[in-house]
Amino acid sequence: MPLLEAILAQQEQVLGDNHPDTLVSRNNLACAYLEAGDLTRAIPLHEATVAQCEQALGDSHRQTLAGRVHLAGAYQEAGDLERAIPLYEATVAQYEQVFGDNHPDTLASRIHLACAYLEAGDLTRAIPLHEATLARCEQALGDSHRQTLAGRVHLAGAYQEAGDLERAIPLYEATLTQREQVLGDNHPDTLNGRHNLACAYLDAGDLARAVNLMEATLARYEQVLGDTHPQTLVSRSHLAGAYQKAGDLAQAINLMEATLTQREQVLGDNHPNTLASRNNLASAYLEAGDLEQAIPLYEATLARYEQVLGDNHPNTLASRDHLATAFQRAGDLKRAIPLHETVLAQCEQVLGDNHPNTLASRNNLASAYEEAGDLEQAIPLYEANLAQCEQVLGDNHPHTLASRNNLAYAYLQAGDLTRAIPLYETVLAQSEQVLGDTHPQTLASRNNLAGAYQEAGDLEQAIPLFEAALAQREQVLGDNHPDTLLSRRNLAGAYQAAQAVQQRSTATSTTATGPQQPSTAE
Known part of the structure; x- marks a missing residue:
């Protein structure tokens, strides 16, 4: 950093403020500030450099367009997608007009725009743009070009974000093989x-x-x-x-x-x-379970996020939400619920009503209401959130499945078994189909359905399902994983409940056929 600052100072003195080399150095220094996480110096320097490039080189000069892309990236890093995305879109349009649709710089700028759409939670624009750009890269640059390989990785990442691991993983695997072959x-x-x-x-x-x-x-x-x-x-x-x-x-x-x-x-x-x-x-x-270390660290980290990134940066909002969850875990609902409510309001305002982070925040608030016993607020919020997950992420996205599971649990807590059990059964069937039989989320779903059967007094369905969940967790997660230990406790509880039912049944039978001995029977 000091070296870049010294080089820029020399070039300003020797070449002048608007010389192309000076502008390049200024851009490089701004990028270095950004990489160091120093947004307060990076963004103003990028803005000043773009303005100087426009003045000295012209609006459509390659260096001006590159500066605009870097500035949009700085806005994106700052969580300011409202400024980043329009700037990316305008720059892509200029690249297409000046350099053509298949120029490497045009293709690179399209990838940046698609990544910004993805960060904004706009999968319907991100994935098609990544797919179209990759097709262009393959056609214009070739199948094994470094930029084509990067485009393939970005597309795989978009599929992953959409919960479509059946397309993401093979694409990652194929790209890795090509990189090993081409790059070493x-x-x-x-x-x-x-x-x-x-x-x-x-x-x-x-x-x-x-x-x-x-x-x-x-x-x-x-x-x-x-x-x-x-x-x-x-x-x-x-x-x-x-x-x-x-x-x-x-x-x-x-x-x-x-x-x-x-x-x-x-x-x-x-x-x-x-x-x-x-x-x-x-x-x-x-x-x-170490709340004495967790909560102070969350509090200190949130204070730093607020200072460094600002009050409304997505990472600050996530940090605030994590602190609220920690308060909730500590049983401090008086601090957890207002903080969850604040975070949700900020997410809706900053990220929008349907952003994945907003959906997660809404789910967390519903969970806090549920834990406080306020099912009248929790259930409608879970229902609304599920409807939005289905609309935004799709019916089979892992987050949608989790949202459906949480609603089923709320129904169970409310004693509404007629809605809880069918919903749990649906979630399990979808998890098996989408995530696979032994995915940790599928195993959790199986355990939850077994618990609902037990709550309904249907131990004949509950126990085999508990047994299957435990056997799979031992195999997949290992003998001492917390989820495995939970399964073991749940199964032991179900066995105990079945034994109690059997004892009551035996006692009732003895009372009916033998001498009247209520005290013994009791």
Whole structure:
């Protein structure tokens, strides 16, 4: 950074303020500020540079258009999609007009726009644009061009975001094979491809493949890029998250703590990735039941997000929501519910009514109402949220299935078994079809349906389903995973309930046929 600042100062002095080389240096410095997470310096410098490019080089000069793309990216990084997306759209239109539809810069700008649509939760525009751009890249640049491979990865990521892992994973796998062949086994793009594939395996519930691939990829990152390279730290952070999903909280927390220390040292205390590490560590503490460490860390992280990114940045809103959930987990509903309500109002205002983060926030508020025993507010909110998930994400998206499951549980809590059980049965059937028989979410759904059968007194259906869920969790998650332990407790409870029914039945039979001994029978 100091070197870039010194180069810019020299060029301003020697070449002048509006010389093309000076403008390039200014753009490079702004990009460096952005990479360092310093939005307060990056955005004004990008804005000034674009204005100077327009004045000195003209509105349609290649350097001006590139500057506009960088400025849109800075707005996107700041969570300001209302400014980012129109700027991307205008720049794409100019690229098409000036350089043509198939120029590499035009194709790259289209990818940036599609990624912004994806971040805005607009899958209906993001996926077709990614698909069309990839087709153009294949036609114009060739099947194995680096930009074509990048386009393929972005499309796979969009499919993954849409919950369509049946298309995402094969595309990731094919692209990784091509990168290994074209770029080599240790090229940074190849390593990123491996990392993305591992994350998709994790989403698919294939924990064994995800963890193994993440471990191998992290070892390569350490070897090729070094122990503290930002991308190595990203890989380490995701591996810790995979350990957490696999129920290995001790290993997850150790790795998260180490990664946070490294990020503080390498990136600085207020870098967005450092803040993300803090949030992840707080989440692991929360899952481990360590509220004394989780809540203060969430509070401190939220204060940093507000200071660094601003009150309405999507990451700030997510951090606020996490803190509300931690209050809820601690039983402090007086603080949890108002904070959930605030976050939902902000999400609706900043992100829009149908953004995936808004849907998640609405679900979390409904959950808090439910926990407070306020089913009159919880159930209509769950119902409205499910309808929006179906409309925005589709009927079979994993988040839609989760929303349906949560509504079924609320019906169960309200004693409305006639609506709870059929809804649970639907969720299980859809989970088996969409996610697969042994996905952790499918196993949770199976466990929940068994619980509903037990609540209805139907132990003949509940016990075999509990047994199946336990056997699968032991096989998929391992013997000591928290979900496996929960299944074991649930099955033991069902056995106990069946034994109590049998004892009551035996006692009733004895009372009816033998001597009148009410006290013995009781």
